Amino acid sequence: MKLLRVSSPHAHGPNSTQRVMQQVLLASLPGVFVLTVFFGFGTLVNILWAAVVALACESLALWLRKRPLGFYLGDCSALVTALLLGIALPPYAPWWLIAIGVASAILMAKHLYGGLGYNPFNPAMVGYVVLLISFPVQMTSWAPPRGLTENVPGLLDALRACFLPGQFDAITMATPLDVLRQNSGLMMDDLWAQAPQFGRWAGIGWEWANLAFLAGGLWLLYRRIFTWHAPVAFLASLALMAALFYDGGSSASGGSPLFHLLSGATMLGAFFIITDPVSSAVSVRGRLVFGALIGILVYLIRAWGNYPDAVAFAVLIANLCAPFIDHYTQPRTYGHRPPAREDA
Amino acid sequence: MLADYSVLLISAILVNNFVLVQFLGLCPFMGVSNKLETAMGMSMATTFVLTLASACSNLTYHLLLEPLGLEYLRTISFILVIAVVVQFTEMVVRKSSPLLHRVLGVYLPLITTNCAVLGVALLNINKEHNFLQALFYGFGAAVGFSLVLVLFAAMRERLAVADVPVPFQGPAIGMITAGLMALAFMGFAGLV
Numbered sequence: 343m344k345l346l347r348v349s350s351p352h353a354h355g356p357n358s359t360q361r362v363m364q365q366v367l368l369a370s371l372p373g374v375f376v377l378t379v380f381f382g383f384g385t386l387v388n389i390l391w392a393a394v395v396a397l398a399c400e401s402l403a404l405w406l407r408k409r410p411l412g413f414y415l416g417d418c419s420a421l422v423t424a425l426l427l428g429i430a431l432p433p434y435a436p437w438w439l440i441a442i443g444v445a446s447a448i449l450m451a452k453h454l455y456g457g458l459g460y461n462p463f464n465p466a467m468v469g470y471v472v473l474l475i476s477f478p479v480q481m482t483s484w485a486p487p488r489g490l491t492e493n494v495p496g497l498l499d500a501l502r503a504c505f506l507p508g509q510f511d512a513i514t515m516a517t518p519l520d521v522l523r524q525n526s527g528l529m530m531d532d533l534w535a536q537a538p539q540f541g542r543w544a545g546i547g548w549e550w551a552n553l554a555f556l557a558g559g560l561w562l563l564y565r566r567i568f569t570w571h572a573p574v575a576f577l578a579s580l581a582l583m584a585a586l587f588y589d590g591g592s593s594a595s596g597g598s599p600l601f602h603l604l605s606g607a608t609m610l611g612a613f614f615i616i617t618d619p620v621s622s623a624v625s626v627r628g629r630l631v632f633g634a635l636i637g638i639l640v641y642l643i644r645a646w647g648n649y650p651d652a653v654a655f656a657v658l659i660a661n662l663c664a665p666f667i668d669h670y671t672q673p674r675t676y677g678h679r680p681p682a683r684e685d686a
Numbered sequence: 687m688l689a690d691y692s693v694l695l696i697s698a699i700l701v702n703n704f705v706l707v708q709f710l711g712l713c714p715f716m717g718v719s720n721k722l723e724t725a726m727g728m729s730m731a732t733t734f735v736l737t738l739a740s741a742c743s744n745l746t747y748h749l750l751l752e753p754l755g756l757e758y759l760r761t762i763s764f765i766l767v768i769a770v771v772v773q774f775t776e777m778v779v780r781k782s783s784p785l786l787h788r789v790l791g792v793y794l795p796l797i798t799t800n801c802a803v804l805g806v807a808l809l810n811i812n813k814e815h816n817f818l819q820a821l822f823y824g825f826g827a828a829v830g831f832s833l834v835l836v837l838f839a840a841m842r843e844r845l846a847v848a849d850v851p852v853p854f855q856g857p858a859i860g861m862i863t864a865g866l867m868a869l870a871f872m873g874f875a876g877l878v
Binding site for chain 2: 406407450451453454455456457460462463468471472475639642643646647648649652654655656658659661662663665666668669
């Protein structure tokens, strides 16, 4: 047996950017699977087409900046952006919608700032918000979940809806968050009984998709891809806000804490979006503040804002606060006193 | 009563933010945001002057211009009022607190040309605010301005070390960032 003799220290860092991004891709599989089961193949087609456009845009930007293609394409960060955007967009979105979103995410939000590692805003969320403001009709038409519709579209229908948008009449339905927003005058229990979208805890399909993303996120946490601070702070502050403004189910209340935790993009946001190491705050205290800020904003915008889901806006607003948060939460280096204020 | 004023404040700070939604006061927003420290100084000075100028121009309009039937002179007289308030503030601050003057000093004259200050004065007339409302509206506008100025400055300090492509360096990427910030602030639409 041959023994390798190496002098200490034996530090080994297995986490390259590529590996981290691949694990994030892998961890999203349960959530994508649940979305596909409930809403048909639309999400899958979204993701695949977004990935093609993302790789093309990334290559274009790298070529223009004369950077090595293989190295930067190999880090899979463009694929993660495409994946997040593909999940966030409504299934059966037309191809041009996805292409515009991905192009603004990769070209504007990422490469204008110098590429991976420099972008102050989360690229996928910039793409989503650009689309939400420019094409509100296409962006708010979600497919009805399995159980509420006879025929969940198959793979061929999904492809046709994406690439021949004129020839395919997709059936759409308001999401549970939308129903809750439009609600005026119905008690919560009556609303639950009347609107078919609601399931056991939140919306049909949505609750399971959120639980699946939660499972994927917990696996990422176990693999130490990110720390627990930002997601826990986000979920805790969202639940706290919902609990504060929940009055047991009158028409004016904004849904129970459990409903908010399992609705819309909460779990996707908590474990896949706000944990982006580039655009979030850096220090431990900073991440707690960052996550809590997102939770509060998500509830505010969901309850009183104009837009269907708030995670994208909340993440962008928190992104623009992140450098400021970092400035005031610099950890003290061991053995040094906190930096004294310069006398003005 | 209290609810009305808090709605006025939230609207001026977040929903109708003067810089990111109404696009007023962009010159100091781009010009003084290179360093966080200077942005802090500028925002404090602006908060003080904007609140005072909003109240003073409201008084001028209702006590001087309206009784004399000279409403058409409001723009030019507001410019005068703002310049006077700025000068007055500078003199008082210089005599009473040299320390504060050193911190705010250079920014005070700059505020004269901040179009958000004139904008608030004119909007007060358009929205028919009374004196107290004008005071709150001016203060809210100033807090909103300060908030985005300071956040933007912290962000630009980080952008200064980013590997931005050559054609987009400096003010260009600053403009793009300001645009993306405005995009994010669209999320507050409908809050009040």
